Ligand code: ATP
């Protein structure tokens with residue numbers, strides 16, 4: 233016998249007893265997306281490396297450190313997708329969805345892959361629910377996107393999530409701001425971590441997002457983009473806040489949130505839980521007016537978010553929202569004794585399952601006694617016994633497992649009888 237093979241580090245099996253909770257959450261997502269008129273899109277798990285190099289950005293941790301790349305026969309280089317947005321925008325451009333109704337509103341539930349150090353709420357394969365609203369510059373679009381995810385949280389009865397919003401401006405206001413930021417750090421530039429030094433040349437705003445404690449301290453008093461927005465960006469940000477207020481959605485302004493790439497513009501937001509420590513961000517999103525053009529489309533604005541489903545499930549578990557999600561039992565278990573009875577019971581089994589009635593039948597050649605034990609374990613509502621006596625009479629002895637009452641039912645009437653009883 234060979235050694236046991238385990239699942240790769242950072243992956244996780246979602247076992248049958250957990251799937252119910254996942255289906256419940258996915259069901260809510262579908263309901264809410266439908267209420268907001270977002271259409272589902274399914275994209276591949278791998279793409280050309282270049283898509284993420286451009287779409288997410290070569291200077292981000294995601295691309296430079298966390299991406300799984302695939303060398304296919306030494307030629308094309310592919311990558312497992314680390315996020316959903318780039319793929320969805322690629323598909324939007326590829327299928328000419330530009331020319332449809334504007335805005336194009338899409339959602340996805342998909343696997344993402346990042347080579348990170350696994351820990352609670354951080355895996356190497358995880359799932360994201362996300363939406364992309366493509367084609368609108370308006371602040372009301374940003375507010376709608378935020379409202380959709382806020383609706384999901386309240387429908388799932390999740391408490392204690394804080395919505396934090398910011399504006400990262402546009403290329404116009406950002407270049408001035410970058411000068412200020414660079415001037416600010418100039419005196420202690422060399423004290424910043426290596427990553428931040430690199431960010432300074434490629435994407436200065438990202439230093440504000442650094443997790444390094446020393447960098448955080450040094451940058452405590454750093455100038456903030458929100459204080460230097462141009463008129464358009466300022467007005468856009470004010471409008472987002474007004475629409476959120478008018479919809480009754482609470483938020484705080486957090487000037488340190490950055491989605492710091494050139495094509496991210498204006499609104500940036502996060503939903504953060506204080507329960508999950510450094511894995512507290514459940515959902516991150518924002519506006520990306522430069523992205524569609526960046527990956528080969530026409531100049532088209534967009535806004536969206538990505539929400540980590542594993543983190544969402546962790547929070548729900550901690551808040552006791554996933555209790556009472558036990559496996560269901562079945563409706564009827566057929567207990568034939570002997571091969572002749574089994575053949576007849578198989579015909580009934582065919583009928584029952586075709587009607588969508590949850591049914592079971594002996595597949596272990598068990599004795600009647602063992603079958604009754606099994607019937608109890610699988611938590612069946614009814615058991616239909618077909619022994620020698622019953623076979624002679626052409627009936628099943630149907631036992632209601634709750635009341636323990638028994639009744640003889642003609643073999644050919646079993647399905648109707650069960651259907652009727654379940655309907656009561
Ligand atoms: P973090 O700061 O926690 O690394 P991030 O900024 O890398 O998050 P995004 O790229 O914005 O995350 O992805 C959106 C969401 O996807 C996150 O808010 C989180 O819920 C989830 N997510 C990201 N990386 C992982 C991971 N490795 N495992 C599980 N969920 C993840």
Ligand code: MG
Nearest residue numbers: 293294346348
């Ligand atoms: Mg990350």
